[in-house]
Amino acid sequence: MKNEIQTLMQENDLEALLVMGPAQHNPAMVYFTGLVHVSKADLILRRGAEPVLFHGSMERDEAAQSGLPRRDYEQYPWKELQQEAGGDTTQMMALRYERMLRDCGVTQGRVAIYGQQEIGPQFAILNALQQRMPELTLVGFVNDPILSQAMFRKDETELAHIRHMGQITTSVVGRVADFLSSQHARDGLLLDKQGQPVTIGRVKSLIDLWLAEAGAENPEGTIFAQGRDAGVPHSTGNDAEALRLGQTIVFDIFPCQARGGYFYDFTRTWCLGYAPDEALQLYEQVRHVYETIRSELQLDAPFRSYHERTCELFEAMGHPTLRTHPGTQSGFVHSLGHGLGLRVHERPWSSTTASAGDILAAGTVFTIEPGLYYPERGLGVRLEDTYTVTPDGHFAPLADFPLDLVLPVHG
Amino acid sequence: MKNEIQTLMQENDLEALLVMGPAQHNPAMVYFTGLVHVSKADLILRRGAEPVLFHGSMERDEAAQSGLPRRDYEQYPWKELQQEAGGDTTQMMALRYERMLRDCGVTQGRVAIYGQQEIGPQFAILNALQQRMPELTLVGFVNDPILSQAMFRKDETELAHIRHMGQITTSVVGRVADFLSSQHARDGLLLDKQGQPVTIGRVKSLIDLWLAEAGAENPEGTIFAQGRDAGVPHSTGNDAEALRLGQTIVFDIFPCQARGGYFYDFTRTWCLGYAPDEALQLYEQVRHVYETIRSELQLDAPFRSYHERTCELFEAMGHPTLRTHPGTQSGFVHSLGHGLGLRVHERPWSSTTASAGDILAAGTVFTIEPGLYYPERGLGVRLEDTYTVTPDGHFAPLADFPLDLVLPVHG
Numbered sequence: 168m169k170n171e172i173q174t175l176m177q178e179n180d181l182e183a184l185l186v187m188g189p190a191q192h193n194p195a196m197v198y199f200t201g202l203v204h205v206s207k208a209d210l211i212l213r214r215g216a217e218p219v220l221f222h223g224s225m226e227r228d229e230a231a232q233s234g235l236p237r238r239d240y241e242q243y244p245w246k247e248l249q250q251e252a253g254g255d256t257t258q259m260m261a262l263r264y265e266r267m268l269r270d271c272g273v274t275q276g277r278v279a280i281y282g283q284q285e286i287g288p289q290f291a292i293l294n295a296l297q298q299r300m301p302e303l304t305l306v307g308f309v310n311d312p313i314l315s316q317a318m319f320r321k322d323e324t325e326l327a328h329i330r331h332m333g334q335i336t337t338s339v340v341g342r343v344a345d346f347l348s349s350q351h352a353r354d355g356l357l358l359d360k361q362g363q364p365v366t367i368g369r370v371k372s373l374i375d376l377w378l379a380e381a382g383a384e385n386p387e388g389t390i391f392a393q394g395r396d397a398g399v400p401h402s403t404g405n406d407a408e409a410l411r412l413g414q415t416i417v418f419d420i421f422p423c424q425a426r427g428g429y430f431y432d433f434t435r436t437w438c439l440g441y442a443p444d445e446a447l448q449l450y451e452q453v454r455h456v457y458e459t460i461r462s463e464l465q466l467d468a469p470f471r472s473y474h475e476r477t478c479e480l481f482e483a484m485g486h487p488t489l490r491t492h493p494g495t496q497s498g499f500v501h502s503l504g505h506g507l508g509l510r511v512h513e514r515p516w517s518s519t520t521a522s523a524g525d526i527l528a529a530g531t532v533f534t535i536e537p538g539l540y541y542p543e544r545g546l547g548v549r550l551e552d553t554y555t556v557t558p559d560g561h562f563a564p565l566a567d568f569p570l571d572l573v574l575p576v577h578g
Numbered sequence: 579m580k581n582e583i584q585t586l587m588q589e590n591d592l593e594a595l596l597v598m599g600p601a602q603h604n605p606a607m608v609y610f611t612g613l614v615h616v617s618k619a620d621l622i623l624r625r626g627a628e629p630v631l632f633h634g635s636m637e638r639d640e641a642a643q644s645g646l647p648r649r650d651y652e653q654y655p656w657k658e659l660q661q662e663a664g665g666d667t668t669q670m671m672a673l674r675y676e677r678m679l680r681d682c683g684v685t686q687g688r689v690a691i692y693g694q695q696e697i698g699p700q701f702a703i704l705n706a707l708q709q710r711m712p713e714l715t716l717v718g719f720v721n722d723p724i725l726s727q728a729m730f731r732k733d734e735t736e737l738a739h740i741r742h743m744g745q746i747t748t749s750v751v752g753r754v755a756d757f758l759s760s761q762h763a764r765d766g767l768l769l770d771k772q773g774q775p776v777t778i779g780r781v782k783s784l785i786d787l788w789l790a791e792a793g794a795e796n797p798e799g800t801i802f803a804q805g806r807d808a809g810v811p812h813s814t815g816n817d818a819e820a821l822r823l824g825q826t827i828v829f830d831i832f833p834c835q836a837r838g839g840y841f842y843d844f845t846r847t848w849c850l851g852y853a854p855d856e857a858l859q860l861y862e863q864v865r866h867v868y869e870t871i872r873s874e875l876q877l878d879a880p881f882r883s884y885h886e887r888t889c890e891l892f893e894a895m896g897h898p899t900l901r902t903h904p905g906t907q908s909g910f911v912h913s914l915g916h917g918l919g920l921r922v923h924e925r926p927w928s929s930t931t932a933s934a935g936d937i938l939a940a941g942t943v944f945t946i947e948p949g950l951y952y953p954e955r956g957l958g959v960r961l962e963d964t965y966t967v968t969p970d971g972h973f974a975p976l977a978d979f980p981l982d983l984v985l986p987v988h989g
Contacts, residue, residue: 187697191798192603195696202800204814224905225912245931257720280698285606287597290718293701307701309668372793375836379790382783386797387602388615388837396801403615425786426799494635494652501636518654533887566793573732 168322168530169198175313176214182276182303183268184218184313184403186461187551188284190233191384192427194509195281195314200233202426207262211271219271243267260288261295268300275302279313285508286350291415301436310522318531319506319514323550326555328424329508329532333553333566335381336420340433342377342420343370344574347410352440367391368406374420383422387511390419390434397436398542400501412440412576415449417538417547421511426448430511431565434551437574444533449539449548450572456480456537457550457570458569461505466560468500470525470533474503479539486539497541504534507553532565579733579941580609582978586724587625592910593714594679595629595686595724597621601644603797603838605920606692606725611644613837620675620693621646622682653676671699672706679711686713690724721933730917730925731941737966737976739835740919740943743842744964747831751844753788754781754829756984758821763851763987768821778802779817785831794833798922801830801845801969808847809899809953811912811960823851823987826860827930828949828958832922841922842976843960848985860950860959861983867891867948868961868981871914877935877971881928881936881944885914897950900931908952915945918964940969945978 171430176184186195190205199218201208205226212218217442220237222230230237243263252258268278268467297305308315349363358364371389378385392404397417410416411507419434438446458482460473478488478499502518508526515525515533519562527533538549552564587595596857597606601616610621610629616637623629631648633641641648654674663669678852679689691704698984708716719726761768761776766774785800808828821827847864850859870891871884889899889910898909913929917936926936926944938944949960963975 195698204801206798208813223812224907225810228807228810228813237669244904246904249931260720280701281696281804282698283694283696285692285694286697286700286704287606287693287696287718287722288702288720290691290701291720292718293697294718305701307703307705309671309699309702311698329649372791374791375790379786380783382786382829384795386795386837387617390615399636399639401615401617401634402639426797493655493657496635506773520660524771561755575748 168320172212172313173214173318175316177464178278181213181313183271183273183278184210184266185268185278186212186282187282187289188281192200195283195507198219198314200235200320202424203232204229204426205233205428207476209267210513211267211273213271213273216271219278220269226421234497236349238267238270257291257295260292261299262294264292265299268303271406274300274305275305277306280305280307286422301304301456304445313513318508319509320528321532322530324507325429326530326532327430328570329431329555330555330565332383332422332424332429335378335383336422336431336433336567339377339381339567340376340418340420340421340435340568343374344437346370346373347439347574348576350576352412352578355412357412357439357576364409364442366405366406367393367404367408367410370410371406378422382425384425384427386427387421392419393545394545395542397512398540399496399547400538400540400543410439413438413443413446414550415546417447417508417549419549419551422461423511429509430509432511432551432553433475433566433568434536434549435568435570436548438552438574439571439574440576445544446530446546446548447572449546451540452481452484453537453550454570457535461562464556464562465528465558467526469521469523469526470504470515471519471521474517474519477503479540480536483487497543498539499537500540501538504536504551506531506533508532527556529556529564579731580728582728583623583724584625586727590723591688592724593625594625594682594684595621596675596679596689597623598700600691600693604694605729605957606694608838608841608920609725609729611646613835613839614643615640615837616644617788620678620989621683624682624684627682630663632678649678668702668706671703675703675707676710686715688715691718692725693718694852700795702976708841726925727917731939731965732919733941736840736919737941737943739840740842740964741976743794743835743840744844746789747842747844748796748977748979750785750788750792751829751831751846751979754785755848757781757784758850758985761987763823763989766823768823768987774885775820777817778804778815778821781821782817783902789833793836794914795836795838796833797838798832801828803828803958805956806953808958809951809956810958811949813950815918821850824849824854824857824936826857826957826959828960830960830962834922840920841918841960843922843964843980844920844977844979845947845960846979846981847959847961847983849983850985851987853984857957857959858956858983860952862959863892863895864948864959864961865981866951868946871946872950872973875938875965875967875973876892877967878937878939880932880934880940881915881926882930883933885928886928888914889909889937892948892950908954909950910948911951912949915947917942917944919943938967940967940977
């Protein structure tokens with residue numbers, strides 16, 4: 168949680184954090200600022216001090232909405248920078264960062280870099296800054312011990328945001344189910360009132376529309392994959408394809424608050440009208456594993472132990488897994504789940520390579536999503552909910568929705 | 579245009595481009611791949627060769643949709659990387675990039691870095707990669723001479739995308755105008771049929787909804803700023819505020835194709851019901867400047883010369899500009915316009931610091947957006963359209979919409 172950041176900085180010998188980029192669609196920045204319309208920004212958090220938000224003059228009102236102490240870039244006049252840096256834009260930017268850091272009292276020690284932006288220019292500027300300030304050590308983290316560790320457990324406000332996204336997500340999924348159920352089946356196809364086949368593209372458009380109506384955004388799109396495509400976990404489905412009866416449809420939806428806030432992640436597998444035996448069998452196996460894992464979840468247990476357990480359960484049913492068949496594209500081909508917050512994928516991780524610190528701690532938010540995939544048989548099944556766990560070890564999804572496989576349609 | 583890239587690489591002594599990150603909301607990657615659902619990707623373009631797309635196994639179908647030669651990360655088994663890198667994740671990632679580059683025949687020379695991602699991890703990985711491969715020089719560009727130069731002029735396909743976004747944008751603006759005009763005025767407020775004040779937040783929600791319906795996304799939100807807020811160019815407006823008659827409303831909308839494709843950028847200033855004299859006067863001045871600039875545009879002229887000309891025109895009317903009053907927050911306080919494409923702001927630039935190469939060349943796409951701002955008088959006016967220019971020097975907006983100030987409402 169945010170209140171851990173100072174301690175984490177001390178433990179990891181960091182003098183400051185430098186967060187770059189806009190206050191929208193930028194997890195590290197939004198964590199400090201909330202969602203505000205500041206399109207160009209930097210934030211410096213010195214150990215023992217408050218974070219300072221740097222922003223352009225035209226966005227001063229929006230920057231103020233963050234409630235943070237702030238400074239206008241106007242305090243670093245372009246002409247002055249230009250003169251001192253000899254007109255080289257990269258050096259001018261590096262010089263501005265040097266001044267901003269010095270103004271925050273950061274003159275030596277380790278400074279960690281954060282922010283989502285175009286990396287080419289930043290790579291040039293950070294290298295120039297490192298040369299200007301050799302007494303600093305600029306560091307980036309693949310396994311981030313500060314912000315990712317702070318973000319690991321969510322506070323009540325964050326949980327409320329994610330819970331709200333869960334309500335939006337499941338209500339949109341409900342609307343999709345109602346829409347599909349109200350169409351008509353003929354010759355194995357789903358037809359609308361005009362007798363036209365309902366396509367995957369049309370369903371996806373409605374999802375975008377209903378998410379927007381509810382105040383959410385869908386930056387990465389929706390997986391609505393039928394038959395063979397359902398057998399490839401990240402296949403998003405073919406927009407031009409008509410919906411057919413008796414096919415497994417993997418419907419995976421992962422929207423965020425508009426302008427890039429908290430995410431939700433949710434999957435159901437549906438068969439329209441009826442489920443063929445082999446689809447039903449796979450579904451029952453996935454559901455059995457899902458419910459077994461759910462019943463076995465324990466506070467503070469390593470997430471990866473449940474991935475191992477999932478592999479064990481699927482293997483006992485005769486399915487290949489990444490453990491028994493590395494690189495397999497059939498059977499259980501991904502990890503059990505992942506943490507979720509301002510990123511759709513974040514700690515805790517569940518894969519075999521996840522760290523032992525990736526436990527199901529109180530306040531963590533994570534998905535449970537076992538699945539089975541047989542693309543060559545035209546089949547895929549996945550069930551996914553987003554969970555949290557209370558300090559007394561109570562695990563529950565952040566939104567409820569039936570797990571049913573068959574979606575009835577008019578004959 | 580894309581066909582310039584090889585020549586630009588040669589001129590700038592670049593052996594390869596390394597583009598990192600997803601194929602959505604990532605301009606440099608989308609430029610090569612188009613919009614496809616590949617959430618983790620890299621692309622290597624070696625001089626004289628075709629670009630190669632690297633992707634995860636689960637996203638193989640989506641990666642194939644790019645039409646590019648491709649390689650699955652499975653070809654770089656995690657266990658092998660782990661063993662060779664001694665279990666250090668940063669080194670493992672750097673080692674994988676080393677192998678990917680070597681497999682593309684890139685073993686020496688300058689390699690330019692691109693892509694929109696979280697910069698912290700990439701900064702660590704690129705530094706490790708640089709140490710592993712000292713015969714390479716990894717470079718980032720603030721003023722990018724390769725892709726930004728290629729993107730500078732749009733080809734017919736790109737122009738069609740932007741034109742389509744222009745149609746969507748102006749049709750949504752038309753729906754907003756119709757919606758506002760169909761409400762009722764009472765006591766200086768705009769009321770809906772239930773007699774409730776129409777708020778800025780409600781208008782913005784409708785905009786998001788209608789954009790989603792049309793297949794667009796609004797990742798940075800809309801500026802719908804009234805009165806004093808209209809006087810601050812990037813103030814987005816206060817969602818809770820009720821719409822009032824006779825106030826200047828700056829309505830600036832800049833959506834993109836869903837999942838992060840081409841943008842459009844458009845602004846109108848409206849007064850509901852009537853325009854007070856001082857609003858009308860500012861509007862007429864801005865419109866005069868807008869039309870003067872438009873009539874003076876010439877093929878291949880430096881964009882910044884029109885910014886200078888705009889300052890000159892506004893100064894002659896007695897308004898402060900950034901030329902006469904550096905750092906001013908009243909008068910004409912921003913630059914005349916900017917290029918637009920897969921980024922909402924890109925070359926050509928129009929500010930006084932823009933390069934002489936930022937000309938209005940055939941196929942460039944750019945905004946013309948003069949404005950006047952007097953926050954302390956509760957006034958702001960901006961008019962903006964997105965233009966392109968043909969090889970024979972014909973300038974025209976990519977979508978048409980009336981410039982009118984007053985939006986009639988029922989009495």
